[in-house]
Amino acid sequence: MRKFLILLMLCGFTSCDFFESKDAKTQKLVNQEMLNIDWNDVDQYPLFSECDETVTKVLQKKCFEETLFLHILSTLQKYEFTVDNEVKDTVYVEFISESNGGITVLNISNSEIFGARTSEFNEKIEQSLNSLPQLEPALKRGIPIRSKFRIPIVINPK
Secondary structure (H helix, E strand, O other): OHHHHHHHHHHHHOOHHHHOOHHHHHHHHHHHHHHHOOOOOOOEOOEEOOOOOOOOHHHHHHHHHHHHHHHHHHHHOOOOOOOOOOOOEEEEEEEEEOOOOOEEEEEEEOHHHHHHHHHHHHHHHHHHHHOOOOEEOEEEOOEEEOEEEEEEEEEOOO
């Protein structure tokens, strides 16, 4: 009887994890890992074919942004947009890089500086983003994910 009491006390002092099922242990580990993930950062930025995926995240981001800006700039230079008065302002474009490599434009803010040509300007921005070269999506833990971006387009009078 004494041995049974000692065994019972030992079991009482040990963790309840001993009696926990494998599924419960797995779920507990998954929940713990989910709390440790930084959901506001990606492991790899979306990449164009000319960007090197083996470089650091900082260089990946730089390549992504430069390729994106050069493409938008080359598209907009084909058109002449005029405003009533000389305005130096910034237009912000919000878009999502989809997990399949596509682009979805969410919002183009402050484009009303173009007055009657606002919708034409917005259309050209959307066309430019939709005609981007093939884009590899951002990665988080090796899984393609959607990522949201907000880019500025500075408008300078000539």
